[in-house]
Amino acid sequence: MQENLRAATSLPRRQLGIPAYLLHLATTTVRSGARQHAVRSLDWGAMSGEESGGSQLPGFDDMVPGPTGRPLREWPEPAPLSGHGPARIIALCNQKGGVGKTTTTISLGAALADYGRRTLVIDFDPQGALSAGLGMPSHDVVTIYDLLLGKEKDARKAVQATKTKGLDLIPANIDLSAAEVHLVNEVAREQILARVLAPVVDDYDVILIDCQPSLGLLTVNALTAAHGVLIPLECEYFALRGVALLVETIDKVRDRLNPAVQLDGILATMYDARTLHSREVLERVVEVFGDKVLETVIGRTVKFPDATVAGAPITSFAPDHPAAAAYRQLARELIARGQVA
Numbered sequence: 001m002q003e004n005l006r007a008a009t010s011l012p013r014r015q016l017g018i019p020a021y022l023l024h025l026a027t028t029t030v031r032s033g034a035r036q037h038a039v040r041s042l043d044w045g046a047m048s049g050e051e052s053g054g055s056q057l058p059g060f061d062d063m064v065p066g067p068t069g070r071p072l073r074e075w076p077e078p079a080p081l082s083g084h085g086p087a088r089i090i091a092l093c094n095q096k097g098g099v100g101k102t103t104t105t106i107s108l109g110a111a112l113a114d115y116g117r118r119t120l121v122i123d124f125d126p127q128g129a130l131s132a133g134l135g136m137p138s139h140d141v142v143t144i145y146d147l148l149l150g151k152e153k154d155a156r157k158a159v160q161a162t163k164t165k166g167l168d169l170i171p172a173n174i175d176l177s178a179a180e181v182h183l184v185n186e187v188a189r190e191q192i193l194a195r196v197l198a199p200v201v202d203d204y205d206v207i208l209i210d211c212q213p214s215l216g217l218l219t220v221n222a223l224t225a226a227h228g229v230l231i232p233l234e235c236e237y238f239a240l241r242g243v244a245l246l247v248e249t250i251d252k253v254r255d256r257l258n259p260a261v262q263l264d265g266i267l268a269t270m271y272d273a274r275t276l277h278s279r280e281v282l283e284r285v286v287e288v289f290g291d292k293v294l295e296t297v298i299g300r301t302v303k304f305p306d307a308t309v310a311g312a313p314i315t316s317f318a319p320d321h322p323a324a325a326a327y328r329q330l331a332r333e334l335i336a337r338g339q340v341a
Contacts, residue, residue, distance in 0.1 A: 075332035110313030113166035135311020
């Protein structure tokens with residue numbers, strides 16, 4: 001069985017194409033019954049240029065080398081900005097639900113704001129979880145739905161200042177679920193969000209779009225408006241399958257609608273180093289995407305739902321918790337990579 005697994009992982013990526021290759025690896029992960037040590041035989045030195053050690057038990061501070069097989073770096077504190085704007089727009093996408101898109105949008109947005117980056121987060125999911133997670137009203141106010149349908153022309157009238165200094169929100173509610181029906185006959189319907197955001201781009205350093213868990217017209221609008229895509233990935237088999245389909249969609253949008261959009265990174269979320277499954281899924285993704293997998297890994301903790309109930313980012317709800325430190329590290333990593341000003 002170990003020989004079969006090694007043979008499967010040795011198939012050339014270019015032969016299958018990355019999405020098909022990723023699906024192949026995901027299927028192999030689940031079908032391998034005697035896999036206790038097979039994945040550990042992958043040559044991390046060849047992939048990362050460093051000698052690899054074993055994964056550590058849960059915790060944010062003791063994973064050296066990290067779960068991605070690379071030593072965890074301490075990213076430097078970002079320098080203050082001398083000015084603001086224009087914003088870089090990042091869409092947080094994954095058509096599988098429950099992978100941490102909204103939590104990442106809230107926590108990353110707050111961390112960037114704490115580092116002096118003016119940040120706008122956009123609730124682009126009819127469930128309105130982003131608005132609720134920040135404790136902001138989403139009814140009887142101007143929402144992203146009103147902007148998309150042209151009921152309100154000025155995007156600034158939809159912007160709400162949150163309790164976190166430097167972090168603003170454009171909310172959404174269940175009305176957004178009707179947007180795709182209303183927009184389907186519009187000319188250049190895939191570019192409506194880009195036109196809506198144009199007036200506020202110069203007001204911010206970064207705009208984060210919290211996409212709904214689907215690959216419909218709203219998500220295509222987000223990808224068309226975005227400069228980069230951040231994929232939160234739960235370290236679980238079905239989430240791994242979803243990445244393959246999302247990569248295909250990003251490629252199509254790049255070819256047909258937005259040549260500038262690029263994959264900024266894949267963020268591993270809900271990671272638990274105690275489980276072989278979590279380690280295998282992360283290792284498979286690193287094998288395919290290499291350095292596109294961010295070094296920062298978000299562990300599983302009950303503090304995230306607690307913060308959601310409180311309507312506050314984890315960075316203010318539990319600022320000393322390792323989860324808050326992880327999102328501050330993510331913010332520093334994205335800034336150091338040049339994906340945020």
